[in-house]
Amino acid sequence: MNLTIREALLAFRRAPLLSALSVTTIAFSLFVVGLFGLVAVNLQDALRGVAERVEIVAYLLPGTPIESITLAEKDIEAFPEVYSAVYVSEDSALARARAELVEFRDVLQELERNPLPASIEVKLKPRFRDAEHVNDVADRLRGFGFVDDVRFGRDWVEKLDRLRQIAAAVGLVVGAAFAVVAIIIIGTTIRMAVLQRSREIAIMRLVGATNGFIRRPFLLQGAIKGMLGGLVAVGLSYGAYTLINRWLIQAAFFSTVQALAIVGFGTLIGLFGSAASVGRHLRRV
Amino acid sequence: MIKFTNVFKAFPKGGLALKDVSFHIAKGEFVFLTGHSGAGKSTVLKLVYAEEPVTSGEVRVSGFNVAELRPRDVPMLRRRLGIVFQDFRLLEDRPAEENVAFALEVTGARRSSIPARVMRVLTQVGLAAKAQAYPRELSGGEQQRVAIARALVNEPSVLLADEPTGNLDERATRGVFQLLRDINASGTAVVMATHDLDLVRQAPYRVIELQEGALVYDSAVDEPRDQAATP
Ligand SMILES: Nc1ncnc2c1ncn2[C@@H]1O[C@H](COP(=O)(O)OP(=O)(O)OP(=O)(O)O)[C@@H](O)[C@H]1O
Numbered sequence: 001m002n003l004t005i006r007e008a009l010l011a012f013r014r015a016p017l018l019s020a021l022s023v024t025t026i027a028f029s030l031f032v033v034g035l036f037g038l039v040a041v042n043l044q045d046a047l048r049g050v051a052e053r054v055e056i057v058a059y060l061l062p063g064t065p066i067e068s069i070t071l072a073e074k075d076i077e078a079f080p081e082v083y084s085a086v087y088v089s090e091d092s093a094l095a096r097a098r099a100e101l102v103e104f105r106d107v108l109q110e111l112e113r114n115p116l117p118a119s120i121e122v123k124l125k126p127r128f129r130d131a132e133h134v135n136d137v138a139d140r141l142r143g144f145g146f147v148d149d150v151r152f153g154r155d156w157v158e159k160l161d162r163l164r165q166i167a168a169a170v171g172l173v174v175g176a177a178f179a180v181v182a183i184i185i186i187g188t189t190i191r192m193a194v195l196q197r198s199r200e201i202a203i204m205r206l207v208g209a210t211n212g213f214i215r216r217p218f219l220l221q222g223a224i225k226g227m228l229g230g231l232v233a234v235g236l237s238y239g240a241y242t243l244i245n246r247w248l249i250q251a252a253f254f255s256t257v258q259a260l261a262i263v264g265f266g267t268l269i270g271l272f273g274s275a276a277s278v279g280r281h282l283r284r285v
Numbered sequence: 286m287i288k289f290t291n292v293f294k295a296f297p298k299g300g301l302a303l304k305d306v307s308f309h310i311a312k313g314e315f316v317f318l319t320g321h322s323g324a325g326k327s328t329v330l331k332l333v334y335a336e337e338p339v340t341s342g343e344v345r346v347s348g349f350n351v352a353e354l355r356p357r358d359v360p361m362l363r364r365r366l367g368i369v370f371q372d373f374r375l376l377e378d379r380p381a382e383e384n385v386a387f388a389l390e391v392t393g394a395r396r397s398s399i400p401a402r403v404m405r406v407l408t409q410v411g412l413a414a415k416a417q418a419y420p421r422e423l424s425g426g427e428q429q430r431v432a433i434a435r436a437l438v439n440e441p442s443v444l445l446a447d448e449p450t451g452n453l454d455e456r457a458t459r460g461v462f463q464l465l466r467d468i469n470a471s472g473t474a475v476v477m478a479t480h481d482l483d484l485v486r487q488a489p490y491r492v493i494e495l496q497e498g499a500l501v502y503d504s505a506v507d508e509p510r511d512q513a514a515t516p
């Protein structure tokens with residue numbers, strides 16, 4: 001077996017407790033990051049559902065000729081942001097109201113005149129479903145002469161935007177904080193390993209080992225610890241997910257790529273933690 | 286091979302450890318480095334293997350300009366040297382053969398060539414039978430032989446020995462010294478720091494004596510002294 005790999009693995013036998021400690025701390029740090037990730041994943045799913053309902057309704061003046069409407073529909077559908085534009089006539093608006101508002105069926109039944117205006121319902125493409133684009137499209141719709149009024153859930157759209165931004169920011173900040181903690185912990189355990197083996201390192205130097213050669217087993221060791229921590233974190237997250245799914249709400253789990261990203265992140269944390277620590281201490285030992 | 290020209294060495298805390306030291310050691314020579322405790326013997330060796338920076342002057346070791354050596358070239362210099370200490374400096378957690386193999390592995394030697402080379406040097410130092418013994422299972426003399434084997438396995442052109450017999454009894458001392466003489470006889474230069482004047486008198490080798498950091502006597506240059514090497 002290669003000396004680097006052998007020395008790296010030997011570290012787990014030499015200091016099993018210390019190794020377990022660093023794997024566990026990385027695992028828990030990444031687990032917390034993972035929980036936030038799960039929240040983010042599920043929030044994202046939920047938001048997508050809400051966002052799908054974001055639509056803009058342009059109410060039309062009564063008596064607008066159907067030809068103009070059909071033309072306008074085509075025009076609107078050609079907007080780059082627009083996913084679909086659907087004309088809803090007065091009659092179908094009423095029919096829909098009757099079907100949806102069961103409690104008021106009697107009232108609606110007895111109407112002499114249809115009070116509901118015709119409208120064009122506009123849905124935006126997913127990536128344009130934010131406040132800025134919604135406002136923009138609404139303004140353009142107002143430009144049509146026969147459009148009486150344009151409505152959209154302005155507050156809704158803006159709140160949705162803010163929620164999305166907050167979720168992203170919190171996830172990022174918490175994730176970064178825990179990553180730093182994990183790097184410090186890995187760095188500390190590697191530093192202890194370096195100090196524990198300072199005599200050996202001095203002898204390696206004496207017989208002509210390069211710093212890179214001395215560093216390599218420690219880096220590998222850190223990377224392995226980080227990877228194990230990442231795997232445990234994904235396992236813990238899956239456990240939490242299973243519990244939540246059974247007892248609380250229907251939720252989604254990470255995709256394979258996301259799970260691999262957590263393991264990869266753990267590996268990187270382990271690598272950087274040990275690189276920072278070994279580099280500094282090799283200069284001193 | 287090893288050439289000091291007007292070398293000064295000052296430690297950050299403490300005064301001048303070497304003052305204007307110049308000498309030239311040729312290929313294949315055997316040289317004793319003598320002097321009282323604190324005279325600067327270990328310091329001379331540390332400058333040779335670039336453990337300490339040179340304060341001023343020039344130090345050349347088998348083609349390397351040590352005073353101007355970049356840190357990343359230090360390992361290359363050390364692979365050309367074998368170094369032995371009073372306290373052996375073996376790794377306690379592995380047997381003799383692995384202590385020796387270690388020195389080959391760190392230099393990236395071909396793996397398949399390692400066992401044979403290790404056995405060859407262990408045989409050379411007379412310890413082939415104890416290849417699997419751990420340092421704690423070996424006598425001081427035997428541990429020093431393992432350390433010498435480790436120093437030799439990279440086939441250095443110079444062996445530096447800092448009081449290699451300092452921890453050994455008379456018998457073991459004689460054995461180790463004889464081993465160093467054999468090594469020298471096969472062409473490797475040996476620089477041995479020691480205060481064992483009996484050893485120094487016993488052999489017809491060159492003597493360089495330091496006193497408070499200054500070179501006070503070099504048998505290759507100065508008149509021979511028939512009395513003790515140290516006044
Ligand atoms: N790292 C250091 N920092 C400060 N002073 C040092 C250092 N190393 C050695 N010295 C000083 O340099 C001088 C020479 O030390 P050196 O170890 O070379 O002596 P030596 O001849 O090997 O002595 P000994 O026979 O006791 O081993 C001493 O005065 C010592 O105190």
Ligand SMILES: [Mg+2]
Pocket residue numbers: 326327328447
């Ligand atoms: Mg000394």
